[in-house]
Amino acid sequence: MNGDIHQIYAVRPCFSHDIQKVMEINEATLPENYPLFFYEQILERYPDSFLLAYSREKPQMILGYIMWRIERGSSSFGLDYVKKAHLVSLAVLPKFRRMGIASSLLQNSMKVVQKYKISEYVLEVRVSNTGAIRLYEDVHGFEKIRIISRYYRDGEDAFYMSYKYDPTSQYTHKSMGMSDEEIFRHYLRINQPHLCFRCPNCHHVLIKGLNYSYSGSIHPNDPSTLTCAYCNSEILKFSISQGKYDIKL
Numbered sequence: 001m002n003g004d005i006h007q008i009y010a011v012r013p014c015f016s017h018d019i020q021k022v023m024e025i026n027e028a029t030l031p032e033n034y035p036l037f038f039y040e041q042i043l044e045r046y047p048d049s050f051l052l053a054y055s056r057e058k059p060q061m062i063l064g065y066i067m068w069r070i071e072r073g074s075s076s077f078g079l080d081y082v083k084k085a086h087l088v089s090l091a092v093l094p095k096f097r098r099m100g101i102a103s104s105l106l107q108n109s110m111k112v113v114q115k116y117k118i119s120e121y122v123l124e125v126r127v128s129n130t131g132a133i134r135l136y137e138d139v140h141g142f143e144k145i146r147i148i149s150r151y152y153r154d155g156e157d158a159f160y161m162s163y164k165y166d167p168t169s170q171y172t173h174k175s176m177g178m179s180d181e182e183i184f185r186h187y188l189r190i191n192q193p194h195l196c197f198r199c200p201n202c203h204h205v206l207i208k209g210l211n212y213s214y215s216g217s218i219h220p221n222d223p224s225t226l227t228c229a230y231c232n233s234e235i236l237k238f239s240i241s242q243g244k245y246d247i248k249l
């Protein structure tokens, strides 16, 4: 579990004396926070699913964490009632991002929770959290299964994403997930077609989050430009008239 010795971090299980630091990272990085007993309960019930990344140079320094719970429910990939690993929380301190820490936490923990004989991994992620979506989808093979409307307390939608564990194959079972077209149709159906765009350059789907904070970043010097969060190309211009967005492609 310790990983490549050239990396500045390594991964290890969480112990009860680490929870305070985990809570600090959670509170600094995510709006979804939990009381102490919640972490203690996860650690007590699923000790192997709760992992930390720490600094090799200063081993007492925790850089990120991941925790899962195990549950039963309907499969995302068929009609079966299955055992799933449900991602409870994953976060990395801002200074240590884009070094592969989350990826390593995911990879290690997904391997470890197989001991619970799960057949799927599932998670919810904010539709505007393009970085995390990219991590789950492009790097780890999760699929968008459905949109859960207003899943978060502030009203933002979540993607429910799944990965089917198949001990005989290292590849995901594509096809049962939500296609980009279905995502477009969902926003059309709820009468909000302006919330969803496809980047003409890299073809990723970009979905606007709550309060007009775009999933793509708005160029600081030109507020009428929307830049794709995946490939950084300028994908559209828009203007606000009478409180409404006029999309100008």
Ligand SMILES: CC(C)(COP(=O)(O)OP(=O)(O)OC[C@H]1O[C@@H](n2cnc3c(N)ncnc32)[C@H](O)[C@@H]1OP(=O)(O)O)[C@@H](O)C(=O)NCCC(=O)NCCS
Residues within 6 Å of the ligand: 029, 030, 090, 091, 092, 093, 096, 097, 098, 099, 100, 101, 102, 103, 104, 124, 125, 126, 129, 130, 131, 132, 134, 135, 136, 138, 139, 229, 230
């Ligand atoms: C999402 C998060 C956990 C990613 O952690 P991380 O350690 O930076 O991720 P990794 O370095 O392992 O990223 C692996 C790959 O995922 C993708 N990725 C991760 N963050 C990304 C971002 N902000 N933008 C675009 N792609 C991103 C990239 O493909 C990246 O590979 P690359 O750096 O070679 O391009 C981190 O940004 C975070 O803690 N965010 C706040 C909490 C959060 O949103 N948690 C997820 C809740 S569901």
